[in-house]
Each structure stands twice: as C-alpha cells, then as structure tokens.
Amino acid sequence: MxxxxxxxxxxxxxxxxxxxxxxxxxxxxxxxxxxxxxxxxxxxxxxxxxxxxxxxxxxxxxxxxxxxxxxxxxxxxxxxSKEIWWVPEVILMMLLVLATVVFSSSVAIVGTWRAVYNVIALYIGAMPMMVIPGLFASLSRIKYRRFAIIPMVRRMASYGMILSVIGAAVIVSSRWTRNQTFVTMDFVFLGFAALTVIGYFIMAILANDGWGQNAFFQRFRRS
Amino acid sequence: MAFREDLDTLILSCLVTGPAHGYELSKRIRTLSAEVLSVAEGKLYPALHGLEQAGDVSAEWVPQGTKPPRKVYELTGQGRTTLTRKQSEWRTFSQSIEAVLQPEQGAGK
Structure with missing residues (x-):
C-alpha cells in the first residue's frame, strides 16, 4: 500500500x-x-x-x-454529519449580494447617475465585493498555518463567477423588460462575466481537488 | 518488546530534551530504549492529542516549504509536573515488581 x-x-x-x-x-x-x-x-x-x-x-x-x-x-x-457545511457560505454570499445591491443602489441614487446607468452603477459597486465572500470562506478554511493560495483563489473565483452570472442576468433582463437597447458598458460587463465563467471552467478542469474532482470537469480533462 | 502501557509517560519523558514532531518522538523512544521498546508509530498520535488536550504538551504547526507541515510538540509546565508524578509512580511500581520477582534479595536485607 x-x-x-x-x-x-x-x-x-x-x-x-x-x-x-x-x-x-x-x-x-x-x-x-x-x-x-x-x-x-x-x-x-x-x-x-x-x-x-x-x-x-x-x-x-x-x-x-x-x-x-x-x-x-x-x-x-x-x-x-448532515453534509450541510456549505450552508454558512451560501448564507454569507446571499447577505453580501444583498449588501452589494443596497450599497450600489445608494451610490446610484445619491450620485449624479442617470437612471439608465443605475444598473451599471450597481455592478461597479459590486466588482470589489465579488471577491469578498470567497475571501472570507477561504480565510475561514486556513488552518494549521497553511496558506494555500491556489484553493483560495479558486474559491474566490467561484463566488466571483456566481455573482458575475447573476449580474449578467440582471443586465439582460433589465434591458429586455424595459425594452431598452444595450449600452457599451453593458457589453463590457457581459464580456467580463463571460471571461469569468470561462476562466472558472479552465481552473476547475485543471484543478486536482475541489470541483476539479467533479465528474463533469473530469470529462473535459480526459478528452 | 511491544510497550503498550503508559505511552504518555514515555512521550513526556522524550520531550524533556526539547520539542519534537511525531516522527522524531518515535525515533527518540527507539533510540533511548536501545531499540528495545517499539511503539506502533500510528499510536503515538492519539496519545499526543490526548496530552495536548490535557495541557501537558503544547503543539505548533511548522511549515516545511513544499512538504506537508509538521506539528511540533513541546512539554508544558503542567506536563513537567505530570511527568515527575508519573516517574515517581513508575519507580514505586517497578520496585514492587522487582521485590516480587526477586523475593530472596528482599528477604536477605
């Protein structure tokens, strides 16, 4: 053995x-x-x-x-025992998403932003917060004086990807329901979200632990 | 000789010379006993954890670069007191055994 x-x-x-x-x-x-x-x-x-x-x-x-x-x-x-270790992280993420929305909306209302740019303001405010849930979750898992930077970055990317996808969905649905045309900043953010998703998939496929062990990503790796 | 009794005392005694990680401790036990005592190495760790919980030893994780980090154990003040007590108990115990195994020497005194 x-x-x-x-x-x-x-x-x-x-x-x-x-x-x-x-x-x-x-x-x-x-x-x-x-x-x-x-x-x-x-x-x-x-x-x-x-x-x-x-x-x-x-x-x-x-x-x-x-x-x-x-x-x-x-x-x-x-x-x-209940395999619900992920619950605190999800709750943390939801709270931070909520905080992001409140913060960004405040910026949009108080500032001189025109209504059409409110959504953009929300994402500009959200950008730095994208890494915070992952950062917190990673720090909570640092033990025995091990500072494993790769899993930490991957975890941050996981949350960043989720928030980016949510953001992209909000942009698209907001423009679509209001029958508005997409502005340049919308495309910038959608591009950013797409890059985040692609980057996350590449990391997951290359990873030797965590999500990288998932059969879905392993299939890509083998092929 | 497989030594199964009072592994805690052996560990505490081996830590008197200085802090050590688990593998180093198993080597110290073998060396100090002139290879007579052999402890199943995996049994050291539950004992070390018990001693840590009791406050007889303190432990610190030390990074080793690319290698896995090591947990280094050190005797505490409380551990020294415990060791002194256990050494005294052991001497009393071994003298009693000696007296039973060699009754003629005891009778001759």
Whole structure:
C-alpha cells in the first residue's frame, strides 16, 4: 500500500466520525510522518515503493489507528454529519449580494447617475465585493498555518463567477423588460462575466481537488 | 518488546530534551530504549492529542516549504509536573515488581 492509498483509506474511515478539520489535521500529520520515514528508508537504499510499503506497515494497521484516533478526538459536529457545511457560505454570499445591491443602489441614487446607468452603477459597486465572500470562506478554511493560495483563489473565483452570472442576468433582463437597447458598458460587463465563467471552467478542469474532482470537469480533462 | 502501557509517560519523558514532531518522538523512544521498546508509530498520535488536550504538551504547526507541515510538540509546565508524578509512580511500581520477582534479595536485607 502506498502512502497516498493509506492516507486516503484512513481519511475515509475517519470522515465517518470526525469533523472535516480534525480529519485534515490527522491526515496532514500522518502524511508528514510517513513521508519522513519513507525518505529515510529511500536514503538507506530501499526502492521508493518498498520504502512506502514499509513506512505504512510500521505506522500500523489503518483500522486500528483509526479507532485509536476516533477515541481521542471529539465526534464531528452536526453541520458535518448532515453534509450541510456549505450552508454558512451560501448564507454569507446571499447577505453580501444583498449588501452589494443596497450599497450600489445608494451610490446610484445619491450620485449624479442617470437612471439608465443605475444598473451599471450597481455592478461597479459590486466588482470589489465579488471577491469578498470567497475571501472570507477561504480565510475561514486556513488552518494549521497553511496558506494555500491556489484553493483560495479558486474559491474566490467561484463566488466571483456566481455573482458575475447573476449580474449578467440582471443586465439582460433589465434591458429586455424595459425594452431598452444595450449600452457599451453593458457589453463590457457581459464580456467580463463571460471571461469569468470561462476562466472558472479552465481552473476547475485543471484543478486536482475541489470541483476539479467533479465528474463533469473530469470529462473535459480526459478528452 | 511491544510497550503498550503508559505511552504518555514515555512521550513526556522524550520531550524533556526539547520539542519534537511525531516522527522524531518515535525515533527518540527507539533510540533511548536501545531499540528495545517499539511503539506502533500510528499510536503515538492519539496519545499526543490526548496530552495536548490535557495541557501537558503544547503543539505548533511548522511549515516545511513544499512538504506537508509538521506539528511540533513541546512539554508544558503542567506536563513537567505530570511527568515527575508519573516517574515517581513508575519507580514505586517497578520496585514492587522487582521485590516480587526477586523475593530472596528482599528477604536477605
């Protein structure tokens, strides 16, 4: 069994009883230990595969280790058990979208913007806020002093993409229902939204974790 | 010899010489016991977590560049007190065992 197979098996068992953060902590520490040991064995002349097999064997039977760890760590909270970990993030995003609308509308009303540009004002106000939900969600997931910039950017892009799509839909529906013609700034924003979506898809297809593991994106990757 | 009892005391004792991560600790146990005591390495971590929760050791994650970060453990003041108590208990226990295993020496005194 390789180190990766061992840690995956351990994580699969621990996920049943421990919180996501505790599982992450245990797996990080286990991986570090097994890597150290296998490197030592490789330096002693063992082939890589044999070194990993020995390191895993010395560490102990995965089910025994999992039982020992499960006894020492607290049971996972309800939010993990119910697989609703994403709810706080969605609520946060909705609140920030609401705040964005209120803020941008205020700018549009108080400023000298003509009514026709109100929608544009909304998106100009929304631009910096697009990254905030992702930033908050990413920061809340930084643990053990690990600052993983790529997942953080990807998470920010996820929220940015959602907000961009919402914004694009609002622009199109606003112009369409009022029977107005599109202005240059509309096309600028729609182009921005399209680029965000394309960029997000490229990132997801190239990613090795998170949404990148989704079968939908994997299909693109294989082809 | 597989040492299953009082792993906590071994860990605390090995941390007296300085902070260490889990793998380093398992090596210290092997080295200090002249390879006599072997702890299933994976069993160290539940014990370390228990000691951390009890306040006998503190832990800090140390980044390792491209490698996974390491959790480094350090003995706390409370841990030193616990170790002193456990060492005393162990000496009493081992002297009792010794007295039972070699009754003629005890009787000769």
């Amino acid at each position: 390789t180190i990766q197979e061992y840690t995956q098996k351990l994580a699969a068992i621990l996920t049943l009883t421990l919180s996501r953060s505790d599982v992450d902590e245990v797996i990080t520490e286990t991986t570090s230990h097994l890597s150290d040991r296998s490197q030592e064995l490789i330096a002693a002349g063992y082939p890589t595969a044999e070194a990993e097999r020995l390191a895993v064997q010395e560490f102990g039977e995965v089910s025994d280790i999992a039982v020992g760890i499960a006894k020492e760590f607290p049971p996972k909270p309800l939010i993990d």
